[in-house]
Amino acid sequence: MKIKIVLAVLFAAVLSGCVGTPDAEGWRSAQKNEFLKILKTDKYASICDQQSLYANVKESENSKLMTKLLVAYTKNLANGCIVDPSLTVKEGEKTIVGYGTYSQKVSESDIKMKLKAGQSIENILKPYVPTFNQFSCLIKAHERLKNDSNTSASTLRKIRLNIERVKLMKPGLGENYALINIPEFVVRIIEKKKTAVMMNVVVGKRKMKTPMFSADLSYITLNPQWNVPDSIARNEVIPDLLKDPGYLTKNRMVMRSTYDLNSKKLSPSSVNLNAYVGGKGYVPFKFIEVPSEKNGLGRVKFIFPNHHSVYMHDTQSKHLFKRKVRTYSHGCVRLAKPSLMLDYISKNYTSTTPEEIKEKYDSLKTHYVKVTKRLPVHTAYFTTYMDECNNLLQFDDIYGFDKSHKLNF
Template identity: 80%
Template sequence: MRIKILLAIAFAVLLSGCVGTPDSEGWRSSQKNEFLKILKTDKYMSICNQQALYQKVKESKNSQLMSKLLVAYTENLANGCIINASQKEMIVGKKVTTYGAYPQKVSDSDIKMKLKAGQSIEQILKPYVPEYDQFSCLTRSYNILKKDSNTSESTLRKIRLNIERVKLMKPGLGKNYALINIPEFVVRIIEDKKTAVAMGVVVGKRRMKTPVFSEDLQYITLNPQWSVPDSIARNEVIPDLLKDPNYLKKHRMVMRSSYDLNSKKLTPDSVDLKAYVGGKGPVPFKFIEVPSVRNGLGRVKFIFPNHHSVYMHDTQSKHLFKRKVRTYSHGCVRLEKPNVMLDHISKHYTSTSAEDIKKKYDSLKTHYVKITKRLPVHTAYLTTYTDQCSNLLIFPDIYGFDKSQKLNF
C-alpha cells in the first residue's frame, strides 16, 4: 500500500512540475522558496504560536527547522489557533459550555513523505485548507483592515478569532449546505457558493445556548407533535400543571407512558407530580403537544439528528422576529419563513412532489418526508461575516465566546 501511495505522489509531482535535487531533509529549493513566500504573507493565517521558529527559519533557512515549522503550520491550519479548542469545552462566566470542534489528524511522517516525494507546499497544505468561503473572505478583510491605522486592535482580534473558528468547522462542508450563524440570527442555504435562501432565526437563550455542530439533514416532519423534553417538563410544565389543573387542555397536551401518542394514557392524578419538580434525570411519563395549527413547533420541522436534540422548526411566536436580538428558544432554531424553507428543500432535496407535500401538510396529521440529496447543516458562531465576500458584518458576542476563547499567540 505504501508503495502505491509513493507512486501516486511521484506521479502528482511530475504533473505539478516540482523538480530539483532534495537535501537530506527532503527539501528542494523550489519548495523552500514556495514555503517562505507563503510564510511572508502568512497566506493561511497559521504561523500563530510559531513566530519565534519562523524568525529562525527566515534567518537560517535551515531544513530541519523548516520541516518542524511546516508540520506546525499544517497543524495550526487544520485545527486552528484557539487554545484548547479541541476539548470542545470552555468556561463562559462561571459555567462550562460546549463548543463543537472537529479536530483533524496531522501526521508529520505523511507530511515529510510528501515533501520528500517532491509535492509542492500548496499540495501538502490543500487537504487542510477550510472549504468554507468565509476563510478566504475574512482573511482578505483582516489583511486590508490591518493596513488601516484607524482599525482597532479589538476589531482585528474579533476577525482573527472568527477565521480560527472557520478552521474548526467540520471538514466536508458540502457543495450545498445550510449555515445557521447564531450571533447573526440568520440561516442561509448556500448552493454553488451563492445564497439560495436566507431568513431570520430565533436561537437559544444564554442559559440554553444553541450548540455549535454539524450534521446532515435527514428528514422533514410535517405537522409535528412536540415531545416535551424532561428538563422542560420538570422546570416548566409540571410546576404550571400543579398550579392549574386545566393546563394540559389549554396547551393541547396529553400525558402518555412514552412519546408515542399510541402509548398508555395517563392523567395527572395517576402520578406523583411533585416528585418530579426540578432536578435532573428522566421522567417516567411524557407530555406531548399534539399536532395542530397552534402547535408550539408550528407546522414543520427539519431534522438533522444530533445528541443535542436540536432542529429547525416553525413557531407560533412570529412577533419575536421583529426584535434585533433573538435569544428566546430552549436551544432549537425557530424559522422566520418556514414555508419558504419547506418549499425549497422539498423541491431540491426530496423526491416528494409539491402536490404530495401539500396534501400531507393540509392533513394536520404527522408525516415524515425523507431527504434524498445531501444537505449538511452547520450551526456556527461567527461574530464577523463577509456578505457575498465583500461587506464585513460585525455582530454582538451574545454568548460571550469572544471573551472566553483565547488565541494562542
C-alpha cells in the same frame, strides 16, 4: 501498497515541478522558497503561536527548523490555533468533547514523506485548507483592514477569531448547504456560493445555547407533535401543572407512558408529580403537545439528526422576530419564514410533489417527508461574516465566546 503510495507521491511531485536535489532533511530549494513565500504573508493564517520559530527559520533557513515549522503550520491550519475548554457538551453524566470542533489527523511522517518526495508545499497543505469560502474571504479582509489606520484592534481580533472558527468546522462543507449563523440570527441556504434562501431565526438562550455542529438534513415533519424534553417537564410543565390542574388541556397536551401518542394514557393524579420537580434526570412519563395549528413547534420541523436534539422549526411566537436580539429558544432554531423554507427544500431536496406536500400539510396530521438529495446543515458562531465575499458584517458576541477564546498570536 506502500510502493504504490510512494509512486503516487513521486508522480505528484513531478507534476508540481519540485523534483531536484534534496538536502539531508529532504528540502529542495524550490520548496524552501515556496514555503517562505507562504509564510511571508501568512497565506493561510496559521503561523499563530509559532512566531519565534518563524523568526528563526526566516533568518537561518535551517532545514530541521523549517520541517518543524511546516508540521506546526499544517496542524494549525487543520485544527486551528484556539482552544476553548467551554466548548464541550454534557449528555446526561457524560461530557462530550468536540462541541463545535472537528479535528483532523495530521501525520508528521506523511508530511515528511511528501516533502522528501518533492511535493510542493501547496500540495502538502491542500488537504487541510478549508473549502468554505469564508476562509479566504476573511483572510483577505483581515489583510486589507490591518493596513487601514481606521480599523480598530478589536475588529482585527474579531476577524482573526472567525478565521479560526472556519478551521474548526467539519471538512467538506458541501457545494450546497444550510448555514445557521447563531450571532447573526440568520439561516442561509447556499447554492454554489450564492445565497438562495435567507431568513431570520431565533436561537438558544445564553443558558441553553444553540450548539455548533454539522449534520445532514434527513427529513421534514409536517404537523409535528412536541415531545416535551424531561428537563422542560421538570422545570416548567410539572410546576405549572401543580399550580393549575387545567394546564394540560389549556396547552393542548396529553400525558402518556412514552412519546408515542398511542401509548398508555396517564393522568396527573396517577403519579407523584412532586417527585419530579426541578433538577435533571429521567422522567418515567411523558408530556406531548398534539399536532394543531397552535402547536408550539408550528406546522413544520426540519430534522438533521444529532446528539444535541437540535432542529429547525416553525413557531407560534412570531413577535420575537421583530426583536434585534433573538435568544429565546431552548437551543433549537425557530424560523421566521417556515413556509418559504418548506417550499424551497421540498421542491429541491425531496421527491414529494407540491400537491402532496399541501395535502399532508392541510390534514393537520403528522407526516414525514424524506429528503432525497444531500443538504448539510451547519450551525456556526461567526461574529464576522463576509456577505458574498464583499461586505464585512459584524455581530454581537451573544454567548461570550469571543471574550473566552484565547489567541496565541
